Amino acid sequence: MYRLYTHNDLDGVGCGILARLAFGTDVDIRYNSVQGLDFQIERFLEKDRSDDVLLITDLSVHSENEKRLDEFVKKGGNVTLLDHHKTALHFNEYKWGSVTVEYEDGRLAAATSLFYEYLMEHGWLDRSSSLDEFVELVRLWDTWEWEKHDVLKAKRLNDLFFMISIDEFEERMFNRLKEPDIFSFDDFEEKILDMEETKIERYIRRKRRELVQTFIGNYCVGIVHAESYHSELGNELGKDSPHLDYIAILNVGSKKISFRTIHDHVDVSEIAGQFGGGGHAKASGCSLIEEAYKLFIAEPFPLDSLRVDAFKNQHNLKASKSGSLYVDRDENRYFIYPSSEKWIIEKNQSEEASFSSFEEAERHIKRNHSAWLVRDDLFVRYLSDHILNEKRLK
Template sequence: MYLLYTHNDLDGVGCGIVAKCAFGEKVEIRYNSVGGLNLQVERFLEKGKKKNYLFITDLSVNEANERGIDEFVKSGGKVKLIDHHKTALHFNEYSWGIVQVEYDNGKLASATSLFYEYLIQNGLLQPTKSLQQFVELVRLYDTWEWERHGELQAKRLNDLFYMVSIEEFEEKMVERLAGDAAFSFDEFEEKILDLEEEKIERYVRRKKREIVQAKIHDHYVGIVHAESYHSELGNELGRENPHLDYIAIMNMGGKKISFRTIHDHIDVSEIAGRYGGGGHAKAAGCSMTEEAYRLYVAGSFPIEPMRADAFKNKFNLKNSEFGSLYENRKEQSLFIFNTDNGWAIDVDGSELDESFSTFEEAERHAKRHYAVWLARDEVYIGYLMEQMSARRTRSLALV
């Protein structure tokens, strides 16, 4: 008998679907949250049934279970832990650990792709065209390579996953992957996925108005409360606010925090690790510990939401040769303009000592340190008229 303990997201359930294709009714699958795995493993080790073969995928065990598994395997038990998270690399020190973050060709690995390849290499599964395509879609979505390559089918697969129960999704996929035809969605699924896409767009648009900016542990963070569509929301908020180091999404009902970043120099798995969580460099999560609650929820509660940049302007434009005007809730005016020495920032009539080589660097500084947004055209015109009037007054005073 085979046992599979795996995560309850698309990548984890992808492992379950692959296991069903390989073992049929000879496998018992249990889908777990990050916090639920260790209790399952403890119970398995207590029973000590060496005739069962345990696979653990897309999740890591704690130190106690790590020692317990190692002793169990040394005494003749059969366990394989297959994962792709950087925080799990130390399991490669054991004979029962298989952890790989990326392939030799530079592609990022997923738990589903690693498990699929393991089963094929060990003669436990016959590859098919449809199964290979399914596994690749899961990998593309879980690693976020789908966006870079424009593989919308991967995102739609994840959307479908969250629209039905795990049991229904698993049943649908196992049945669909039984043949060797190309993987595709049926007509009904295409229709409801189109509707879901519209729903996601409306949800993200609403949440954009609720994001707040805070400084936490030397990072500038965008904080928003949301229970759905974390990946889409985190990615969109990150792209619209590149001055923020990462986005933190609060799920108060689930008492969890999701972290997302678009930057290569930020590793949110390290941030999640501070609170007992983990994940990938650009997507990670943790339970809402007391410290995390204090920093991300209580600490940010009094902060007003960020204002979006004016987007219908004809005159006050970014990177303008005439300068760009920004404002904030403190009623400060920041004017970014080009000089012979680069880009400069004027704050309420006083020019900062620091200069910047590009407009983007100047804007990033202004947004991070002053929480500003691009002002509307009428404010910009009023500002320029005021500056011209002040300059004329100074000129007359010198005559």
């Protein structure tokens, strides 16, 4: 009997679908949370299933079970662990562990793509066009490369995964992937996915107005409470507010934190690792332990939400040669304008700093003053007052 213990997200369930296609009824599949895997491993070892083949994908065990599995293998047990998280690289020290974060061609690996290659290598699964596309869509979503390559179909696959139960998703994909043709959604799925996109857009707009900003360590962090759409939310909030180093998405009900970043200089798996979690460089998570609760909930709780930049302006525009006007909660005014190949920041009409680009100047006032771009009418009034003051001085 083959026993697959894998994650309960799209990448983990992708492995489960491949296992069903490869082994049919000879496989027992268990979908686990990060914390739930160790419980399953302990039960497996207690029952002394030395004749079974244990496959672990998209998850890794804690240090105690790591040692127990190694002893199990030394006594003749059959175990293979396949993972793609940087925090699991030490499993490569074992002959039963195989962790690949990045392929030689620069593509980031996913558990589903690694498991697909493993099954084909051992002759348990044959390649097909539909499987190739399904596996690549899962990989693109899990590594967030879908956005870089503009593959919306990968995002829609994950949306569908969350809209229906794991059992139904698994059954739909299992039946579809038995056909060798190109992978596609049916008419019903396309309709509900279109409805879901509208729902996600509304949800992100609402949560954008609940975002707070604070410094935690050396990082400027955006914090928001949300129960759904963590990947989409973290990505959109990060793009809207690039001055934030990363976004922390809190789900108090499940006592978890998700970390997302759009920046290459920030590795959120290291942030999550400080609280016993892990994941990818740009998408990680951890449990809401006491220290994390203090830093991300208790201390920032009194803070007001970030104000959103005015978005219907025709005159007060970012990086405008006529200047861009911002204001903070204390009604200080920050005017950014170009001068001699530099961008000058005036605070209340007195020069505060200069930068080589508009983006650097805006980053400064947003990180240090939580300022926002004002509406056209306030911009015009500011310029009028400024001109009048200059005339009076003359």
